[in-house]
Structures are given as C-alpha cells and as structure tokens.
Amino acid sequence: MLGRPVLLVLLSSIGGGAAAADQLALAVGKGSENSDVWRLAWQRPWHWQTSFAGNGFLSGFHALSFNRWRKDNESITALGYSPVFTWRRGSSPWYLQGGIGVAYLDRTRIAGRILSSHWQFEDQLGIGWQRGRYDLGLVYRHYSNAGFSKPNHGIDLVLFSCALQLD
Template sequence: MRFLILPLLIIFNLYGNDLKNQQTNLYINSISIGIGKIKSNNAQRVSVQKNLKKEIFLSDYLKLKGYFDLALNRFDFNEKNIYELSLTPVFKYDLNLSNNFTPYIFGGIGVGYLSSTKADGKVYSTHFQFEDRLGIGIKKDKIDFQLGFYHISNASIQTPNDGIDMVLLNFMYSF
C-alpha cells in the first residue's frame, strides 16, 4: 500500500494549484490506481492519463476515444519485487446507452521498462518490454472502473521470452 501513496501525493502536489484555480489546461486528465493478480502473486499499479484531443463519433451510441497512460507497476514475486514503467496509448469504444452509466471496451499496445529481467525462475531477457491490454469498463461522471487483461513481454526480440500476464482491477478518477 505504501507503494501507491507516495506517487499519489506527488501527483496531487504537482497539480493541486491547477485544480484549485480550475484551470482546464492540465498536463493530465485523470489518475488511477489498480490491483491485480499474476498467477498466485500480486501486482499494483498507479498511473496518470492524458486524453487524446479528438473523439470519433461512429454513431449516436458509439464513439471512439483515447488517452496516453503513463504507469508504474509493481509485481510482488516470491523472490523479489519487479517494477515496470510503461507508456501506452489506449483506445476505448464508449457505448452511450443512457445518461447514467457508460460501458466501454478498451485496448492498447505500448512500451515498458522492467527493473529486473529475472524473477521466480522466469527470464524476461530484456529490460525493454511491450505492454498489451484489453478489457471492459464502466464510467459514471468522473469515476471509471476497469477490468483488464495485461500481457507484458519483449515480443521475442530476445529469448527466452517468458512474459508477465496479469488481470487488473483499476479505479480511475477524471478531473
């Protein structure tokens, strides 16, 4: 839990004055925290998002949006913890069926950097990794809940390529 508190305090400290003054040109549009599972091990995630400028309206009920997600992940393996810093463009299809809740699906492919290339008998070969994600979410006003599957690997740039697969529950707050 201490892992999540420090980055959140830094984010609020950096952007606190902008939020108080109601300025709309923030460098970030939302923050999120998440918890996940990698087989029998835990994962935590803290991230900030910046929305893409354009939305594409596919119909009255369906629109395509996107954001950049800058995240710090911590994977609690038995031997030691591994950290990953990642940047991923994420696209989401909003299904606007009502004014109360907006369900959506999301996906993205980005890049990451692992702090170590070995843990729990697995070898990730390179610090440089790709991060793929796919999931579902629901939004109400400024609050999002997401459930996603994340795959982190080096895309066979170098072998062995064991990779990390996790399921993550994410809570996002938009400004």
C-alpha cells in the first residue's frame, strides 16, 4: 500500500528541535456546494526566519491534518501534509500565509463534484492574528489533482481556524 510509506516520510520530515512550540489547530467552515468542513491539524513551526520585503519576516510551519467534508449523506475524509510559509511585518501580530501540500482523500466525489483521484494538491492562502499562545486565522483552500485525472472539478473551502500553542 502506497499510503503507509508516504505517511512515514511525511512524519519523519517534521522532526526537529524544540526551539518553537507545536500548535494544535481546529478549523471549521464551508466548502464547494455549501458542504460543511472541519479540520484538525498538528502544526510544527520551522526553526528559522529570514528578513523578507523590507522589515518583514518570512518563516512557516509544517501541518499534518485530518479533514472531514460533509454534504447531505455524502462525506470525504482526507489526510494532508502542507509546508506553509508565513510573512509578518515587524512585531505585528498579523501575518499572511500560503502553501502547497498534498492530501489523500478516501472518496473522489461529493455534492456532484468529481475529483477523479484520491491524491490531491492542497493550496492555501490566508490571513491570521497571533497573540501569546493563541492564533486565529481565515484561510482559503483549494483541492485539485492539477488535471492529472479528468474530470477535475476541484473543491474550494473557506475556513476559520483557532490554534493553541502546546507548551
């Protein structure tokens, strides 16, 4: 089974020191065709940051996620991995984020949308606010197989997330 080796590679890639604390994030929102969506993610911050765009700082995190999409009697469960870049200006609590990852879906159809393959790309753009141990965000996500299989309707999601830093 291809899933196990891929999961082991993903898990080993997020190891690292304890310079920054991991986060546990819960997100809820809506998807294409008004589907209900929730997502639970474990996020490990990267242990570096660099100056970028004036007085801004570029950094990021790895995210492993368990996702559930539901519309009427249909549902999809997805496991995902995404490296996510974050950019913030100076000491502002506000930040922008973006990333492209992968997800494995247990089904390829929901609410009349056909995804054609279990493996999908997971693109995201968002804005967030972080203070102390808490992180709030609004994120747009798009799942698609990039045209490797047809038809490729894709799924769009808008999620509100709340993350708690684990000490």
